[in-house]
Amino acid sequence: MTSEKRYLEDFHQGQHFDLGSFRLTEAEIIAFATEFDPQPFHIDPVAARESAFGGLIASGWHSCCKMMRLLVDSVLVNSSSMGSPGVDSLRWLRPVRANETISAVMVVTDVRVSASKPDRGIVHFEWNAHNDSGEHVAELKTLCIFGRRPSNNQ
Amino acid sequence: MTSEKRYLEDFHQGQHFDLGSFRLTEAEIIAFATEFDPQPFHIDPVAARESAFGGLIASGWHSCCKMMRLLVDSVLVNSSSMGSPGVDSLRWLRPVRANETISAVMVVTDVRVSASKPDRGIVHFEWNAHNDSGEHVAELKTLCIFGRRPSNNQ
Secondary structure, three states: OOOOOEOHHHOOOOOEEEEEEEEOOHHHHHHHHHHHOOOHHHHOHHHHHOOOOOOOOOOHHHHHHHHHHHHHHHHHOOEOEOOOOEEEEEEEOOOOOOOOEEEEEEEEEEEEEOOOOOOEEEEEEEEEEEOOOOOEEEEEEEEEEEEOOHHHOO | OOOOOEOHHHOOOOOEEEEEEEEOOHHHHHHHHHHHOOOHHHHOHHHHHOOOOOOOOOOHHHHHHHHHHHHHHHHHOOEOEOOOOEEEEEEEOOOOOOOOEEEEEEEEEEEEEOOOOOOEEEEEEEEEEEOOOOOEEEEEEEEEEEEOOHHHOO
């Protein structure tokens, strides 16, 4: 780990990042879902108990947003990140419930310089998240554009 | 359109839903990204002007969350939705900026009854979002599980 700015050249296939963890309270789950995903099993503990999930679960988008925050804090902060074209695949494998500790890791699966814009490149990576019990709760395959180190694109 | 509860049987391939539209203010873009995606081009209008985007842009996750809200309000409310296993593909094609009106539509691409759990089925669909200028800003291919109409699974 370094506090120097991270560029495309600082990523390599197989590189592993521990992104840390997050926990959601029941109030946070309900507040987020009330704004963005107001389905009964995300906002109503009583209805959730009678649902197939047997209790309140976080919106999958909430988990993604929390993982994004971990990614920004661990990897994208002080980097040449130029955003992302999207997500190749996302799986919500198990529900995320209040007060679980969800730990995320990321592994770099591919790094390549852009053919059309040689000042930048694309890093492909996979996020995986597990709960306290070691159960796999989410898998996300995505990509991010990073600028190259200035000395390498002049 | 009907106010009756929507079940798996109410979806068919090729079915089109107009999900309506959303707009984000600069303050909303900054507040969301400060919590979940604090990259300079999402939270700092000055830094954003000097970025490749030329100005502040919404986090792609923010756009997804707003589209999810449109989907819930238009389709999932009063339905037998049992959540989603994930997303097959997501593309943020153009930045979403403050005060743009982003309109979303959804088309059903496949409907099938679960082989292992005959009380439910999977609906595959595509979301597409366009801005005021008719530019395509996002495409999302996803799936959602719906319970079958009770009379059909006894």
